[in-house]
Amino acid sequence: MNTKELDKKYIMHTYGRYDVALKEGKGCKAYDEDGREYLDVSSGIGVNSLGYCDDGWVKAVTAQAGKIQHISNYFYSEQASKLAKTLCEKTHFTKACFGNSGAEANECAIKLARKYSFDKYGSGRNEIITLKDSFHGRTVTTLSATGQDNFHTYFFPFTEGFLYAEADNIDSVKELISDKTCAILIECVQGEGGVNILNKDFVKAVRTLCDEHDLSLIVDEVQTGVGRTGKLFCYENFDIEPDIITCAKGLGGGLPIGVCLCNKKLEDVMQPSTHGSTFAANPIVCAGANYVLSVVADDDFLNEVVEKGEYLKDKLLKINGVKSVRNLGLMVGIELESKDAHDVAIKCVENGLLIITAKSLLRMLPPLNISYEELDKAVEILDNTLQSL
């Protein structure tokens, strides 16, 4: 049996797959098992932030694999300490807690916010307000946090204590605040929800509400973090400082990592045995993340992400059939005039462009170091595909 047949026979069908088995890649190019080339503007959903098999990243990861591959969290780890230091020094946060995925990072953030409130105010003050059309993960608790009804099926009972407000409607947030509220959790740009860029005044007003009621403001930066929006973290575009952020996808450059960062107010809330994970802060994974940050956490690099985003948007808007484009840096949503985004994406893949969707939009999350020529090529394939349908 070939790869596709084996997959269909032995792997649970939790994803609708494109009809491609990818075998190798370099930069923005991927190759399938028949040697066919694809231009990838999806980066494994924003994970391969420096593209496939970046030379410096491969060197950092393989060197670490040859040194020490795993250490339990009962021992100190050079790579993890260094990564936490960089993340804190580049932001206002003071402490990090590592995990292996976005959902886990959000679990950590939720536990942290609830324990802060429990320690200070006692039991019962545990509700968290999230936004409609958000996405926060697939664990039973992060499904609860996700503000979309279709995620709240089958797996009952879900974790209690999540309330859903409307994005960009501060009154709908205010209405949900009570003496039971402990935190507000938002994505500043809703990724899976359709690349919805929140209004800056709304985000600032949420920060103010959190200050007034001593609520922890948690910003989910799982998709938006690590340079994706042209800032190291997306919240910087909104002139606020969250109490907690979570980050995952692009951080490891292709290896599984999640991190929850908190400010001084919350830094001593977690104590031994309140949280943990066997694989968390794996040295190889952290070596990958340290390399990614050594490239991405640089003003010139981040400014280029902004410029490439603008360049891409201008070109996309000229395509016949594109209705509008929403982007912040290289997080890009493309609204089509009439065609179904999913059908277009499948056709693009057939035509050699790996692209994904978000709700009814096409979505691009290209490697942050994509070249202008490659952006041109991506636009050309999308244009040809749209005109041929």
Ligand SMILES: *Cc1c(COP(=O)(O)O)cnc(C)c1O
């Ligand atoms: C992908 C995503 C998650 C979940 O991350 P996993 O690594 O799949 O668990 C959570 N929040 C946001 C905003 C995401 O985009």
